[in-house]
Structure formats: structure tokens, C-alpha cells
Amino acid sequence: MMTRRQRIIKLLEERDYSPGELALALELRGKGARKVIIEDLKAIQKTLKREGKVLLIKPAECRKCGFVFRPEIHVPSRCPRCKSEWIEEPRFKIEAR
Template sequence: MREADETTRQRLAGALRAEPATPSELAVKLDLTPESVLRHAEHVSRSIDGDETDEQFLVAPPTCRECGFDSFDDLLNVPSRCPSCKSESISEPAFTIE
């Protein structure tokens, strides 16, 4: 299938099968906004999990750069501040499909 014929979600899944990436990295690569990447990633996650293949949608959680907190409730989101230390220095989650 040519890249022009692929949907955004197919291109996103293909990029995540190739290598792990953050929403910002995927936004640049796929010419989207990070918010749009997060919405599409949620759908890709559900389709991979409901698929009959052995693939898994994996998420490395966002992490506070100040205190190391990484137990955020929503892994498919970029939190604005740490609930533990209130720092705004939060790394983005990273996604991959294995």
C-alpha cells in the first residue's frame, strides 16, 4: 500500500511498529498536532488490543523530571503538572507496537 493511500491511523501504527516515539516526535513525522496524535493513538491502541494478532500497544508513562513520579492515571495524555511535587517538568509518554 502506498503511503498516500494509508489513513492517518495506519501511518501512526506503521511508525510505532518501526520505533518507539513520543506524541511530539510523531506529530512532526506525520505532520499532525501532538493532541491529534494522542486521539489517534487511543484508537490505534483499541484496535491493536482487539485485534487477533500477537501485537501489543505499549506505553512508557510520562515521568516527572523533578521527583520521578510516573503513576499518572491517563497514560495517553501529556499531564501539565506533577500531582506529587507540582512541577511542570513532565516528560511525554512514549508509544510503541510490538
């Protein structure tokens, strides 16, 4: 039986996922689902170093004006440039270093 974090690691070793896609894949529902995933990703990032792996981050992007956020483990809610809330989520992937 794998823990949720182990399942996330397995998924991210296969391809990239957004937090929303991970929540769907793990059947996490509700408003807090993304927050749970974000906390898991932060914890996972810390443990990966020891295994010689790295969490790659494709940054979030504003779908209205194209503003690119910093590559962080975070889902921004609004664009600082145009104030749009139409945000493309960041994507995450695990690779060996």
C-alpha cells in the same frame, strides 16, 4: 495512500515515539497536534487487539522529582507531587503479542 492512523501504526512498529515526536514525524503543527495524536492512539489501541498486537506504554515522568505517572494514553501537564510542568512525555510502541 495511507491514512494518518495507518502511518502512526507503521512508525510505532519500528520504534517507540512520544506524542510530540509523532506530531513532528507526521508534520502536524500547532497547539492541537498532540491532542490529535492522543485521540488516534486511543482509537489505534482498540483496533490492535483484533490483529494480535499490543500498544506498549512507557509512562510519563516528572523530570524534576522523578514521579512516574500511570501508563495511560494521555500527556499530563503537571506533576501531582511537586507541581512541576517539566514533564517527560509517555512513549508508545506497537508489538506483536
